[in-house]
Amino acid sequence: SHSSPFLHPGAIAKTDRLSIVHLKRDLQTPTILKDHDEDDEGYSEGKVVNTRFGSFPHTTLIGLPWGAQVRASKVDTGSRGRRGQKQEKKQPQEKKRKRDDADSTEHPNKRRDSENGDVAISTPVEGKEEKEAETASSGFIHLLPPTPENWTSSLPHRTQVVYTPDYSYILHRIRARPGSSIIEAGAGSGSFTHASARAVFHGYPREADVNGTSKEEKLGKVWSFEFHEQRHQKLEEEIKEHGLDGVVQITHRDVCEDGFLVEDQSPKADAIFLDLPAPWLALPHLTRSSPPNASLGTSEAGTPAANGKAEASTTPFLSALNPTKPVHLCTFSPCIEQVQRTISAMRKLGWVDIEMVELSQKRFEVRRERIGIDNGAQRGLQTTPASVDEALARLIEVEGTFKTFHETGEKVEGKKDKGNPNNREKILESLVERKVYKEGNLVHRCEPEIKTHTSYLVFAVLPQEWSAEDEEKARVKWVVKI
Numbered sequence: 001s002h003s004s005p006f007l008h009p010g011a012i013a014k015t016d017r018l019s020i021v022h023l024k025r026d027l028q029t030p031t032i033l034k035d036h037d038e039d040d041e042g043y044s045e046g047k048v049v050n051t052r053f054g055s056f057p058h059t060t061l062i063g064l065p066w067g068a069q070v071r072a073s074k075v076d077t078g079s080r081g082r083r084g085q086k087q088e089k090k091q092p093q094e095k096k097r098k099r100d101d102a103d104s105t106e107h108p109n110k111r112r113d114s115e116n117g118d119v120a121i122s123t124p125v126e127g128k129e130e131k132e133a134e135t136a137s138s139g140f141i142h143l144l145p146p147t148p149e150n151w152t153s154s155l156p157h158r159t160q161v162v163y164t165p166d167y168s169y170i171l172h173r174i175r176a177r178p179g180s181s182i183i184e185a186g187a188g189s190g191s192f193t194h195a196s197a198r199a200v201f202h203g204y205p206r207e208a209d210v211n212g213t214s215k216e217e218k219l220g221k222v223w224s225f226e227f228h229e230q231r232h233q234k235l236e237e238e239i240k241e242h243g244l245d246g247v248v249q250i251t252h253r254d255v256c257e258d259g260f261l262v263e264d265q266s267p268k269a270d271a272i273f274l275d276l277p278a279p280w281l282a283l284p285h286l287t288r289s290s291p292p293n294a295s296l297g298t299s300e301a302g303t304p305a306a307n308g309k310a311e312a313s314t315t316p317f318l319s320a321l322n323p324t325k326p327v328h329l330c331t332f333s334p335c336i337e338q339v340q341r342t343i344s345a346m347r348k349l350g351w352v353d354i355e356m357v358e359l360s361q362k363r364f365e366v367r368r369e370r371i372g373i374d375n376g377a378q379r380g381l382q383t384t385p386a387s388v389d390e391a392l393a394r395l396i397e398v399e400g401t402f403k404t405f406h407e408t409g410e411k412v413e414g415k416k417d418k419g420n421p422n423n424r425e426k427i428l429e430s431l432v433e434r435k436v437y438k439e440g441n442l443v444h445r446c447e448p449e450i451k452t453h454t455s456y457l458v459f460a461v462l463p464q465e466w467s468a469e470d471e472e473k474a475r476v477k478w479v480v481k482i
């Protein structure tokens with residue numbers, strides 16, 4: 001089916017379709033909306049999303065326009081002791097990565113927690129969540145349509161995943177576009193899979209396209225490979241649930257061993273993304289013609305049999321690549337040693353324009369630093385009168401000269417200016433008005449590079465093979481144009 005909420009979300013949230021319950025920037029719960037609870041018939045509220053901001057029965061979400069702000073249910077949806085009531089497990093959505101945490105602004109839900117003490121919501125859950133539920137009170141969520149971006153930040157992690165800053169750049173560089181055929185291995189948790197499915201999706205097939213085969217290719221397709229059985233199975237289910245099975249085809253396969261042909265069909269890939277521990281072992285399967293075994297050597301590039309199997313040599317060679325275009329490739333590896341082996345194999349296999357890129361996103365923490373006043377004293381300024389005095393004295397001592405110069409234009413001899421009552425007055429004034437934080441040196445700190453490193457991206461292009469016949473055709477075109 002080509003009906004996917006990722007590709008055609010429509011205007012409202014619908015039954016049996018994926019929606020994203022958005023609590024705050026780094027906390028989202030993907031939910032397939034159900035108008036009843038199969039496991040607990042007889043309870044009218046049916047399935048419920050329980051969050052730290054309150055409870056949200058699915059029936060109150062179905063039919064709402066995307067983007068709706070929804071207040072927690074005032075009805076007691078608690079299920080303590082209830083037989084069989086299905087509590088949707090909270091996804092561990094708090095982002096582990098700082099990089100996705102750019103906006104640390106407090107969510108209004110937090111403020112509302114204390115303001116709205118009057119609305120009692122019962123969200124009893126067991127164990128660890130019980131504690132959280134005790135402190136939780138009513139808040140609100142926003143109901144959002146799924147996108148590759150919010151799916152990436154809320155999906156159940158089964159592996160490391162490729163994040164939005166990386167995959168948006170990768171898809172751009174490998175020229176993924178509507179109609180493209182993309183090979184992806186390994187699929188892992190399906191983060192890149194969803195993003196690439198949207199990138200290549202071309203629209204609904206017309207009747208003629210479905211029946212005929214001629215236009216099939218133009219629809220765009222992700223040929224996805226994963227060798228871990230459970231991961232493959234889970235992703236296949238997810239892709240079906242998300243209505244992306246018409247765009248994504250997942251194959252359970254070790255691509256280093258068995259290459260990229262699916263049931264003897266070639267993906268005719270325009271672009272390739274390899275997120276594997278040893279991409280150099282997969283590269284020999286991504287050639288235009290059977291690679292020269294001798295020059296590769298198994299230690300460098302693995303078993304170089306073109307179609308994977310040893311017996312492939314007896315069958316005519318079929319390339320997994322689009323023969324009529326240059327093919328764009330990206331590999332994703334965390335270590336430079338992997339990059340070196342990959343590039344070495346690429347060179348031997350005829351890849352050109354090889355380039356390595358690292359995307360680094362740094363957060364800069366900007367603050368004012370007052371020389372001579374430690375943080376404790378600064379905090380003290382706001383609280384006890386004793387520490388105000390203490391901090392003030394140090395402030396005047398350290399910065400008296402500087403302030404006098406800037407505020408009165410007078411130059412004061414000597415470094416210290418303990419006794420200037422005017423100065424003391426002014427500083428006190430600024431402290432009262434809390435202007436003190438506008439003073440001092442503006443400094444910044446940034447995260448160490450090691451914390452922001454995700455992977456090295458290696459890009460390369462395999463040119464189209466060019467025959468004398470192609471040259472002849474090109475010349476004719478050229479002549480005709482003139």
Ligand code: SAM
Pocket residue numbers: 159160161162185186187188189190191192193225226227228231253254255256257275276277
């Ligand atoms: N790109 C994925 C995402 O965005 O969610 C994450 C990929 S994960 C880091 C790497 C995956 O490659 C793992 O799930 C692993 O099982 C799979 N894998 C490793 N070697 C493979 C091979 N030779 N063939 C197929 N899959 C392989």
